[in-house]
Amino acid sequence: xxxxxxxxxxxxxxxxxxxxxxxxxxxxxxxxxxxxxxxxxxxxxxxxxxxxxxxxxxxxxxxxxxxxxxxxxxxxxxxxxxxxxxxxxxxxxxxxxxxxxxxxxxxxxxxxxxxxxxxxxxxxxxxxxxxxxxxxxxxxxxxxxxxxxxxxxxxxxxxxxxxxxxxxxxxxxxxxxxxxxxxxxxxxxxxxxxxxxxxxxxxxxxxxxxxxxxxxxxxxxxxxxxxxxxxxxxxxx
Numbered sequence: 001x002x003x004x005x006x007x008x009x010x011x012x013x014x015x016x017x018x019x020x021x022x023x024x025x026x027x028x029x030x031x032x033x034x035x036x037x038x039x040x041x042x043x044x045x046x047x048x049x050x051x052x053x054x055x056x057x058x059x060x061x062x063x064x065x066x067x068x069x070x071x072x073x074x075x076x077x078x079x080x081x082x083x084x085x086x087x088x089x090x091x092x093x094x095x096x097x098x099x100x101x102x103x104x105x106x107x108x109x110x111x112x113x114x115x116x117x118x119x120x121x122x123x124x125x126x127x128x129x130x131x132x133x134x135x136x137x138x139x140x141x142x143x144x145x146x147x148x149x150x151x152x153x154x155x156x157x158x159x160x161x162x163x164x165x166x167x168x169x170x171x172x173x174x175x176x177x178x179x180x181x182x183x184x185x186x187x188x189x190x191x192x193x194x195x196x197x198x199x200x201x202x203x204x205x206x207x208x209x210x211x212x213x214x215x216x217x218x219x220x221x222x223x224x225x226x227x228x229x230x231x232x233x234x235x236x237x
Contacts, residue, residue: 007030007031007032007122008032008033008053008054008122009032009033009034009035009050009051009052009053009054010027010032010033010034010035010052010053010054010055010056010118011034011035011036011037011043011046011047011050011052011054011055011056012024012027012034012035012036012037012056012057013036013037013038013039013040013042013043013055013056013057013058013061013066013069014036014038014056014057014058014061014084015038015039015058015061015062016058017038019058019084020036020038022111023036023056023114024036026111026114026115027115027118030115032118035050035052038061039061039062039063039064040057040061040063040064040065040066040068040069040072041063041064043055043057043069044064044069044072044073047073047077051079052079053079053080053122053125054079054080054081054082054118054121054122054125055073055079055080055081055082056081056082056083056084056114056118057069057070057081057082057083057084058083058084058085059083059084059085059086059092059093059096060086060092065092066083066084066092066096067092067095067096067099070083070096070099070100070101071099071100073100074099074100078125079125080102080103080121080122080124080125081096081100081101081102081103082101082102082103082104082105082114082117082118082121083096083097083101083103083104083105084104084105084106084107084109085104085105085106085107086106086107090226090227093227094180094181094182094226094227094228097178097179097180097183097227097228098180098182098183102121102124102177102178103117103120103121103177103178104178104227105117120176121176123176124175124176124177134146135147137169137172137173139172139175139233140175140232140233140234141153141154141220141233141234142172142233143155144168144169144172146169149165151165151168153211153212153220158210158211159210160207160210161206163188163189163203164203164206164207164210166188167184167188167203167204167207168207170184170187170188171184171221171229171231172231172233174231175231175232175233176230176231176232177230177231178224178227178228178229178230179228179229179230179231180227180228181197181200181227181228183228184200184228184229185197185199185200204221204223204229207221208220208221219232220232220233
């Protein structure tokens with residue numbers, strides 16, 4: 001039987017050998033080339049000689065935590081990072097996302113969900129980076145003109161306040177990523193407002209109602225409970 005086509009290199013970092021074995025088998029069966037490491041130090045050693053296209057790391061590990069590993073990787077690489085966290089580990093999960101992780105999956109996890117997150121992370125990495133100086137953003141249903149501040153959703157013009165517009169721009173430049181409350185508040189309102197998630201919640205609700213006036217649901221801006229938000233600009237199915 002022919003081996004599956006290789007879709008990308010994935011580094012799995014976890015001190016539980018059972019999890020690394022399961023992920024190696026599952027990801028390999030989906031056509032990925034997989035290497036594993038038992039902690040952060042070993043992961044960095046692997047990365048000296050091998051370049052992963054995506055990293056999956058546990059948060060709670062001996063020697064070097066997943067949080068510190070995220071910081072170390074992000075200091076020198078833009079490779080997508082998915083963190084694995086035990087249910088209830090909200091604080092380290094948020095810290096990891098603020099440190100540069102792109103997404104998270106809660107243990108015990110559904111393998112199909114993890115594979116979907118891996119595919120999404122690789123797709124985001126393959127997209128050209130958003131040019132901060134570009135005058136227009138086109139993503140999914142959205143057309144945004146930064147000069148005229150005109151926003152169209154499925155060719156319908158949407159009128160936003162200046163702060164709503166700034167929030168949408170930041171979301172649109174990071175499609176599919178989990179953006180924490182702290183990250184969004186610092187980016188849009190400045191560093192002195194990072195402890196006011198309820199303020200952000202109000203503006204997200206305003207945006208939702210304007211982007212999808214029929215029911216104001218979370219079609220485009222999904223809530224990641226206790227963590228932040230994820231912007232999905234694709235056409236509603």
